[in-house]
Amino acid sequence: MNHKAExxxxxxTLIDxxxxxxxxxxSLSSKARSKKRTPIARYAALAACLVLVLGAALLLHYHQPGASSLVAENNQPDSISCYPAQDPKEQASGTQTEGVTIPNMEVSLDANASACMIPFFIYQGKQFIWLAEVEDPSVLGDHLGTVTGPIDVWTPAEGYVDFAGSIQGEIYSVQGSDPGFLVCLEESNGNLAYFANSVGITLVTGSDLFRDRFPVQEHYLSLEYQAWDxxxxxxxxxxxxxxxxxxTAQDFLELLQGGTFVLRTGLEELTDLIHVYVHLDSGLTLHFFLHENDTDGYIYLDNFWSTYLIVDKAALEDFVSSLDF
Amino acid sequence: MEDNRIIDLFWARDEEAVSAVSAKYGPYCRTIARNLLGNAEDTEECLNDTWHQAWQRIPPQRPQHLKPWLGKVVRGIAINRWNHNHAEKRGAGLDLLLSELEDCIPGGAEPEKAVEDAELGAAISRWLRTMPQEDRVLFVRRYWHGVALNTLAEEAGIPSNKLAQRMFRLRRSLRTALEKEDIRI
Known part of the structure; x- marks a missing residue:
């Protein structure tokens, strides 16, 4: 590397x-202006008084066997449920895993909290978090309720209050999906987005997500791909x-279902491969990041917190090499 | 917790200082480290090193602005880690960033004496002050925070191909400014 660039x-680094x-x-105000382009930023202002406190990835890391740090010793979370997977190398060898439980985020009313400004709301006592924009409004099913935003009656001591959240709008079921896992929210301006109850669930194999929650083979419509650069x-x-x-598409869907969930943290360095977009007939597009290291293949679902699917490296490479670039 | 209170805790050698600073600025520092190193494991180690350095450097230091002070610590640790890892081709974020920065390197003969980091920082600051605010934001977001171009394009509401051209012009502008000041690297 050119030492001059360094x-x-x-x-x-020493800019004033x-x-x-x-x-x-x-940059904060420009994010707020780019509402149409950045759904997460769209809700930042509303979320300022009712936020999900960031920390899932960090906390997951601290719960890993052998992980230690000064911060961890002083900041052990008591309220986070998290059961980390075994070492990825052990999983690759086929040993059993307890799975990965994505922790609930702490809900805070503190506007000054260091927060993850992710749009969310509470429905049936569960946190539903923004997943993707809805491209086809015809997927909307039954009306399930109205999210009223950071309502005055919110009382932290009572825990989760249904229909409170960082946004406002009407909730609908999604045709062909379990409303306990995936719903749509329509804002008053007509914006539509998917929200998933992705926290608090335990994922062991890919089937737990891509068969039981996103039935990808049943609802598969098409697959697209893109070079990493x-x-x-x-x-x-x-x-x-x-x-x-x-x-080729079916091979990829089988790879998803056959994978094993691991935590993002603690993994060895990964090499970036390509991006894959799986379109479902529900109008939902799942965006995947494909990686590998010396021994395994890895697949990450965009916006799905700190989890990776560990998959057979040779099968993943076969899939990638079968694509035309 | 107020920054002054956090700094007081560091000065009092109270370990709560580390908890407080990581709670308040952990996400901010993590984003910078992640942008630069592109690797979760390195990012977490970089953060731990950041808190460790803060503990070692405060006192005697008493940062006037704790947030950018921490960001500078993160960047310093990130480049060292990148150098450490470079033989193994790790740290794609910094690879890209440094290769882009080559456009800013002034021409001319090799300097007799290497420019001091602080002198260079002051020159870059002077150049930034001459630029339109939007360009200042774009430059700092890309080359200080390490934000990826596609993300920056989203933030700025600019098509990514146009942003790439604009960033190129900015880099060339910086190069010209440094050459005018006869700064050699």
Missing amino acids: TLYRGI DDILQEVEEQ DWYYSQGNIRSLSPSQED
């Missing part, structure tokens, strides 16, 4: 504090499978 990096402060303030630079060159490649 020198520049060190110089940039007042400039950094200005950028901090401006193309995605990184937002070039938009997303490719479709040809009709003769449907077996």
Whole structure:
């Protein structure tokens, strides 16, 4: 690496504090302006008084066997339910795992809390968190209720209060999906988004998510893919499978279901492969990040917290190599 | 907790300082580390090192602005970790970022004496102050916070290909500014 570029990096590190402060303030306001483009930022202002406190990934890490740090010793969470998977190497060898339980996020009324401004609401006592935008409104099913946002009657001591959240809108079931796991929310301006009860669930194998909750084979519509750099630079060159490649799509869906969930943290360095988009007939698109290391393949579902699927490396490479770039 | 209170805890050698600073600025520091290192394990180690350095450096230091001070510590640790890992091709975020920064390197002969980091930082700050606010934001978000281009395009509401061109022009502008100040790297 060019040491001159590194020198520049060190110089940039020492940019004056007042400039950094200005950028901090401006970038926050620009996020708020880009409502249409950034669903998470869209809700930041509303979420300011009722937030999910960030920390899932960190807390998951601290619960791992052998993980230790000064912070962990001083900041052990008591209220987080988390049962980490075994070491990924052991899992790759086929030993049993307890699975990964995605912890509930702490709900806070503290506007100054360091918070994860992710749109969410409480329904049936569960946290439903933003997953993806809805592309096809025809998937809406029954009306389930109205989320009224950070309502005055919210009382932290009572725990979760149905229909409170960081947003407002009408909740609908999604055709073909369990409303205990996946629902739609429609805002008054017509924006539609999927929300999933992804926290508090325990995932052991891929089937736990991609058969029981997202029945991908049953509702599969099409598959697209994108080179990693193309995605990184937002070039938009997303490719479709040809009709003769449907077996390839099925291979990928089987890979998903046959994988084993592990925590993102603690994994060895992963090499980026490609991005895959699986479109379901419910209008939901699942966006996957594909990686590998020396021994295994890994698949990450976008917006699905701190979990990776560990899959057979040779099968994953076969799938990637069968695609045309 | 107020920053001054956190710093007081550090000065009092109270270990609650580490809990407090990680609770308040953990997400902020993690985002920077993750943007630069692109690896969860390295990110967490970078954070732990950050709290450790804060513990070692405060006192004697008493940062006026704790948040950017911590961000600078994170960036320093991240580049060291990147160097440590580089032989194994780790840290894709910084790989990209540093390769982009090569566009900013002034031309001319090798310097007799390497520019000091602080001198370079001051020159870059001067250049930033001459730029429109939006360009300042874009530059700092990309090259200080390490935000990926596609994410930055989303934030700014600019098509990514246009953003890439704009970032290129910014880098060339910085290069010209450094050359005008006769700064050699």
